[in-house]
Amino acid sequence: MMCSLAFVSCSVKTERTLCPGLVSILAEGGEDEIMQVIAAGESSYYEGRISKSGGKAASCFEIERGPVLLSVLSGLHSCRISGTQVLIDEDTEMDRLYAFSDSVGVYSDIVEMSCVLHKQFAQLYLTIVETEDAAYPYYVKISGNVCGMDYADLSPVAGPFSATIHPIIGEYHRICLPRQSDDDTLELEFYDRDMTKAGEAPVDRLPLADYIRAAGYDWSKEDLEDIYVSVDYTDGGVSVSVKPWNKVEI
Numbered sequence: 001m002m003c004s005l006a007f008v009s010c011s012v013k014t015e016r017t018l019c020p021g022l023v024s025i026l027a028e029g030g031e032d033e034i035m036q037v038i039a040a041g042e043s044s045y046y047e048g049r050i051s052k053s054g055g056k057a058a059s060c061f062e063i064e065r066g067p068v069l070l071s072v073l074s075g076l077h078s079c080r081i082s083g084t085q086v087l088i089d090e091d092t093e094m095d096r097l098y099a100f101s102d103s104v105g106v107y108s109d110i111v112e113m114s115c116v117l118h119k120q121f122a123q124l125y126l127t128i129v130e131t132e133d134a135a136y137p138y139y140v141k142i143s144g145n146v147c148g149m150d151y152a153d154l155s156p157v158a159g160p161f162s163a164t165i166h167p168i169i170g171e172y173h174r175i176c177l178p179r180q181s182d183d184d185t186l187e188l189e190f191y192d193r194d195m196t197k198a199g200e201a202p203v204d205r206l207p208l209a210d211y212i213r214a215a216g217y218d219w220s221k222e223d224l225e226d227i228y229v230s231v232d233y234t235d236g237g238v239s240v241s242v243k244p245w246n247k248v249e250i
Helices: 208-214
Strands: 021-028 034-040 045-053 056-063 066-074 080-082 085-087 098-106 110-116 121-128 139-150 155-165 173-178 187-191 204-206 226-232 237-243
Touching: 021 034, 021 045, 021 066, 021 098, 034 056, 066 110, 085 155, 098 110, 121 139, 139 173, 155 173, 187 208, 208 226
Parallel strands: 021 110, 121 226
Antiparallel strands: 021 056, 034 045, 034 066, 045 056, 066 098, 080 085, 085 139, 121 173, 139 155, 139 187, 187 204, 226 237
16 A cells, blocks of 8 residues: 555656656564665666565665666674775674665566575674693784775775773674675784783784685685684684574564
8 A cells, every 4th residue: 555655746647657666675684683785877876775574674675767776784883984995993893784786777667576584693792711831921912904894785895993891701702794895804813811902913814715715615605604713723723613503484
């Protein structure tokens, strides 16, 4: 009924090709109840929010006829949008972001779209194995060269990324990572517990990307899997396991 009402302003006597088209979407996926819809045409733009009901969200909106880039996002909280880029602020993590994006041809009165949002982040579970080495560094920083995602094509955005934790021996620490590119720049950096300057050099580094790749991880998957990393700092040993990601609807 809402979709029908949207055409009141364009009568049957009007040249229909001059009227906007109506895009009706049915979206599912993600963890949040609210989804953000962004549609961009050649000279038109729409942005709105829709709510889930029964695990799915439905909405419709008018937009100028022609090719339209339709994107649906769920889980956007601390990240910010600049143009079509979802960017991570300095020393923060990636949002638990799910997304859909596709080009839609709006050339008729009504266009219907079904959208399934996919997992655009990987949860890194990092644990430091218990050690008797009193010199164990206190700060651990994860750094890389991907600072977000372009929601137009769900590709990684190049830029500096870092997240700092203060690990407790033997406990998992969860860090949310964005989808990575192929440059393999993710590193674990270990800093002395007495560090007083943010720019102080790390006392040790581990090529985290190399270990993740050796474990057979695939950053190009539609839904990214979570990663478990265990570090024995004393022995310099690192083990990586990949947990298959499964979403259960309740």
